[in-house]
Amino acid sequence: MMTDHDDLPTRSCVPAGHVQSKFQPRSQSQPQPAQSPILRSQSHSTSRTLARRVVAALIIMMFAGSAVLLGCLAAYAWYRRALADCVEWGNTYRLMDEHVAALSEQATGISVQASRSGVVDRGAVRRLDGTVAQAAQQRRRAGILVRSAVDVPSACRAKQSPLMLRTRVNAYRDAALTLKPWVEKLHRAQRPVAARVLAHDRQAVDEAAARIRAALPGVRGLARETTGLRDTHAGYALRVAIDDAQSALDGVNTSYGTLIDVEQRMFAAADAAVRARNAERGIDCGRTACVALTFDDGPRADISRRVVQSLRDKGDRATFFAVGGAIDDAAIPVLRDDTRYGMPVGSHTMSHTDLPAIMQAGTERQEFDDAAARISEATGRPVNLLRPPHGAADEASRRYLADHLGVGIALYDVDSYDWAAGASARSVQWKVTAQARPGSIILMHDIHEHTAAALPHILDALHAKGYRMVTIDELTGQYPRPGYVYYSRDNIIPW
Numbered sequence: 169m170m171t172d173h174d175d176l177p178t179r180s181c182v183p184a185g186h187v188q189s190k191f192q193p194r195s196q197s198q199p200q201p202a203q204s205p206i207l208r209s210q211s212h213s214t215s216r217t218l219a220r221r222v223v224a225a226l227i228i229m230m231f232a233g234s235a236v237l238l239g240c241l242a243a244y245a246w247y248r249r250a251l252a253d254c255v256e257w258g259n260t261y262r263l264m265d266e267h268v269a270a271l272s273e274q275a276t277g278i279s280v281q282a283s284r285s286g287v288v289d290r291g292a293v294r295r296l297d298g299t300v301a302q303a304a305q306q307r308r309r310a311g312i313l314v315r316s317a318v319d320v321p322s323a324c325r326a327k328q329s330p331l332m333l334r335t336r337v338n339a340y341r342d343a344a345l346t347l348k349p350w351v352e353k354l355h356r357a358q359r360p361v362a363a364r365v366l367a368h369d370r371q372a373v374d375e376a377a378a379r380i381r382a383a384l385p386g387v388r389g390l391a392r393e394t395t396g397l398r399d400t401h402a403g404y405a406l407r408v409a410i411d412d413a414q415s416a417l418d419g420v421n422t423s424y425g426t427l428i429d430v431e432q433r434m435f436a437a438a439d440a441a442v443r444a445r446n447a448e449r450g451i452d453c454g455r456t457a458c459v460a461l462t463f464d465d466g467p468r469a470d471i472s473r474r475v476v477q478s479l480r481d482k483g484d485r486a487t488f489f490a491v492g493g494a495i496d497d498a499a500i501p502v503l504r505d506d507t508r509y510g511m512p513v514g515s516h517t518m519s520h521t522d523l524p525a526i527m528q529a530g531t532e533r534q535e536f537d538d539a540a541a542r543i544s545e546a547t548g549r550p551v552n553l554l555r556p557p558h559g560a561a562d563e564a565s566r567r568y569l570a571d572h573l574g575v576g577i578a579l580y581d582v583d584s585y586d587w588a589a590g591a592s593a594r595s596v597q598w599k600v601t602a603q604a605r606p607g608s609i610i611l612m613h614d615i616h617e618h619t620a621a622a623l624p625h626i627l628d629a630l631h632a633k634g635y636r637m638v639t640i641d642e643l644t645g646q647y648p649r650p651g652y653v654y655y656s657r658d659n660i661i662p663w
């Protein structure tokens with residue numbers, strides 16, 4: 169039962185004066201001595217109550233405001249992540265689809281040659297044909313998955329709702345992951361047939377030899393860096409694999425199958441050496457949170473030097489992608505320092521041109537080979553990774569980089585937008601810390617003042633979240649493989 173007193177405020181949350189006034193109403197007509205001590209005390213009590221209420225209201229408003237602000241920031245971070253994921257997985261699907269189509273075409277050609285020659289076991293050819301047919305079926309399935317969510321050609325645009333972007337991310341990711349195993353399945357089915365059919369095919373042997381020759385300087389560079397490894401077996405196995413590869417190249421009558429075999433063993437040994445070096449440095453990005461910060465478009469001596477110094481001050485490392493044409497006398501010592509402090513320098517082409525445009529113009533030699541040579545000359549280390557300007561890559565450019573330059577393609581899953589108009593140190597810091605997740609590769613540029621200013625704060629914020637800042641090969645635990653595309657530790661497109 170409710171009593172008259174049940175709805176009264178309790179003493180704990182209402183000041184005593186307030187309760188008293190409710191129980192002992194004062195007659196308004198009664199003359200009141202203005203300076204009475206009792207009234208003075210009541211008046212003070214009322215002002216205290218009012219002040220407390222104002223303070224309480226302000227605190228509530230502050231909390232509500234903070235909650236709304238945090239909510240907005242979280243929603244914005246979610247939106248940014250959705251947009252970045254949409255671009256990443258849309259491109260992953262496209263590159264994977266192009267590559268499965270190209271591998272299938274190559275496999276069909278080998279199958280036709282095998283059927284004509286009659287030197288190959290018919291079972292192996294039938295298995296290859298079956299794999300090609302299944303791969304085609306998977307491409308159709310992946311296409312249906314994508315078309316069910318995406319009805320316009322440019323599917324990932326700013327100002328789309330995060331929910332719509334998420335639907336597209338899921339469709340692209342499912343389609344890309346459907347195709348991913350088929351790269352290896354096609355290679356596996358093709359290998360035994362190709363080894364017989366192409367055993368002494370001059371063109372195929374020359375191409376395989378050129379591929380190994382292009383990758384060897386980088387792998388030799390790794391062998392030099394890992395000479396003093398405590399895991400002596402990993403270092404020894406790598407040197408043996410390199411010697412085997414060189415002997416195969418020097419051999420007069422080396423077959424196609426032997427070249428493919430030594431190539432595979434060389435990369436497996438290089439991966440083992442990277443993992444052994446990681447273990448020695450106490451890095452295991454499979455168990456602890458790591459991110460790879462990357463800096464493009466440099467070197468710009470003053471800014472690049474500050475970026476490297478900030479990284480060194482915090483005991484962190486990053487990967488740099490230099491524009492060949494930007495290397496001048498002032499920048500050479502900076503690039504040499506990067507490598508001296510264990511920070512690899514990859515290529516960002518000679519003139520910052522999109523990869524598909526380079527392939528169309530036929531300027532591969534200047535843009536890829538000459539840039540890599542200039543960077544390598546400045547740093548004293550071979551180049552084994554390339555960052556495509558504007559993130560644009562296609563099957564033709566991947567093929568050139570894999571077959572002629574022996575480099576992998578480093579993309580990213582987090583864009584700091586430090587290149588955008590109106591970017592500031594604060595906006596860069598916010599975008600990086602909001603989007604970074606374990607295994608991320610983060611895009612920044614060592615040519616902007618605001619990026620250099622933001623970096624110490626970014627490093628502090630990421631350290632506070634438990635991240636370790638590492639190079640790309642430390643992040644993946646893998647030697648950069650020619651033709652592979654690295655978006656993040658969890659999204660690597662095989663070649």
Ligand SMILES: [Zn+2]
Pocket residue numbers: 464465516520557558
């Ligand atoms: Zn760039």
